[in-house]
Amino acid sequence: MVVRRFLVALVVFSLVVPFSLSAMAQEKKPFEGVVLNAYFIGGGAYEKLYTKIPEFEEQTGAKVNIAAKLSHFELNKRVAQEFASGGDIDVISTHTTFAPGQKDFLLPLNEYLTPEDLKDFTPSTIEASTVDGKLIMLPRHTDVRIMYYRTDLFEDPREQEAFKAKYGYDLRPPTNWQELLDVAEFFTRPPNLYGFVFTGGEEPLVGTFYELLLSAGGNFFDEEGNVIFNQEPGQKALQLLVDLYYHKKATPEGVPNYRWDEVAKAFRDGLIAFYFDWPGWYTMMKDPKESKVAGKFGLAPYPVGPAGYAKIWGGSHGFAVAKSTKNPEAAVALVKFLTSGDNLYFEAKEGGFLPTSISAYQRLKEDVAKTGDPLDLKRLELLEQELAGFVPPPKIPEYQEIVSAIWPELQKSLVEGRDVKVTLDIAAEKVRKILGR
């Protein structure tokens, strides 16, 4: 009898429990029926992270509709149109360079997140994502540049001897601006080898000028917002680029037309002795099928500027929520999910990115220490140092306009050797006009 009762109880229990559990599970889904429209950056490596979205949908019951996957330039245009026309837009991909310009349309995330939610992010990336005290995006991965140099050239005893004979000190990856000029000049043997290369046009040129400006102790603006980049530090910064390009001709002549792809290609083709570039090219540089310098390059920190330190320009890709969203909680939850430590670790492993999550970074270093080559570990350590102190472009909505106005002026000094002070005064006047409007 007892056994029978027990069996009946067991059957009833086994029937009831799964039902109630699944009912509980269904009740738990907080965003059932919510549809989030997302406008994301597209392209191979960026899209790996989006394969995790079904997990979010499963956990929360929300449905994520990726309305667009575009290059950042196209995406910005599309998002601007959606914002201006009051379109149905919830979550976007953005970047520390662009987010300040979009801030009128972005939800301040600090109103929805606790300090606990943010403690796994590298503090510098949260700082870069904060404009006027409002956290307007959550960082996803960060780009900071490091020095790539050719070990086969720098470690060649004949080169070392010749260098010492000419300059009176040992050849090494440059540690200050004077060494940078000397080494660049030394290795310039056109048409098959040049000392250095840099991005000589549009936003990449302004970014390069900006980090040199900071390393010379200057900035675009002082604390009151006055334009000061035409002062002495700015002149030193631009003079360095003009010396490299115009006077010493230590770069390929096409530099004013070079953007990211061209500088990286020039190094991969073995045309360049050393230069600064993003961490993302590293995998391609190591691949003998893609790169003539595979196994023949090393990594080093930036040379310090006249101010006695090196500041590195960088930026974080991230996600933001549109102010006009009808479901802020669900949209914030999606952004939080996409930038969780686990997902950023996954993305870094799959796409070779530099995660903004401290825990993900730690896991990457452990993985590399176990199996990887010493250069991989050095790369992560160098980047970690730089990540701690990188500087995003000025967080003002007019930045893009300022870039458009000043790069042609900077080029005038590069290609025609115009006096740097004249150039910077003209550029500063343009910037004052833009800000005064």
Place this chain on the structure above:
Amino acid sequence: MRTHSERYFPYVLILPSVIGTFLLIVFPLVYSFFLSLTSFHLLKAQSLRFVGFQNFWEVLHDPAFWVALKNSLLFMVVVVNVELVLGLLVALLLNRASGGQGILRTLFMIPMMFPPILVGLQFRWFFNDQFGLLNNILLSLGIIDRPIGWLVRTKTAMPAVMFADIWQNTPFTAVVFLAGLLSLPVEPLEAALVDGASPWQRFRYVILPMLRPLIFIAMTIRSLDAGRKAFDLIMLMTGGGPAYATEILGTYTFRRAIVDYQFAYGAAISFIDMVLTVGFAVYLYRQLLKGRT
């Protein structure tokens, strides 16, 4: 009743194109003029304020605008003239070819069939300093000892872009002139031959005057087209650089309106561009009418 419908029937027939014209041309034109009178910035909330002609005033005091305008005019004058002269030469040669005229004509038309974006890419590589065909040839012939940055020198960037445009568009003028040459009446030419006119005299006093209307047509079409088609070429080959050396009105408008989101400012530049273009078109059209009489 019949007269009533007869009276309205033509209006009904043209109604679809009137609606199309209104939606696709008149409305955007009026709207962009309205925008040019505001301070509208795509990424600034509440920036749609009426500011009168302030944008126009600023455009007219913007040195970059004047550089772009000067470059646009220079580009148009050089490429249109070179294309007309070269096109005429090619047409005269093709006209005299005794065999294989069909094949030659097709071959000459190939550049015209490429979209400008491909032509831009092709010449970006052709003039590239490290990997370009031109520098490669010059280096291997020993004419230069280090590669020349054709697209980044202020003195060579514009000629390089012009070269690409001329390469692409000369076939158009050649085809127009060839069609003209083939349809010329033979009697005046025979009369000139009988009178003992030299080949140059026949060309100068018989052929050229008869081709004049066609030359004006080709010139009008190419002049109005030159700045538009060059946009793709310039964006791909030089991006308007170095230091504004190849910035034309189209690329400058794009930079201000689309890259900087200054829609109102961009609209003001395009309106000035439009007024200049329409003025120029009217002038050319009058010349064309004069040429016909």
